[in-house]
Amino acid sequence: MRARRQKKCPHCEKPCKYVGRIFHDLRRSFCKNADEAGISRDVARSISGHRTDATYSRYNISDTKRKRKSLELLQEFREAQAAQAAQAAQESNVVAMR
Numbered sequence: 001m002r003a004r005r006q007k008k009c010p011h012c013e014k015p016c017k018y019v020g021r022i023f024h025d026l027r028r029s030f031c032k033n034a035d036e037a038g039i040s041r042d043v044a045r046s047i048s049g050h051r052t053d054a055t056y057s058r059y060n061i062s063d064t065k066r067k068r069k070s071l072e073l074l075q076e077f078r079e080a081q082a083a084q085a086a087q088a089a090q091e092s093n094v095v096a097m098r
Helices: 023-037 041-048 053-059 064-091
Strands: none
Touching: 023 041, 023 053, 023 064, 041 053
């Protein structure tokens, strides 16, 4: 029978005290999900119990996929703004000066 190797912390190489899901894993998942759902940072911070934006930001880890999605949403917003401005320009009698 082989002996089980104890997991070690990747940062300090000390043996892990806790294995599996712990409270902070759930807290981190909540912060990420609240951010993706569009819940305001103030409300999410009060629910999660973080006192400062710095601690909330530490738990709200963003990966490349979330960053890409955010940039796509920003691009869609900018395109909608441009279309709205073009429509407003067509409907008005004001001529844009160049």
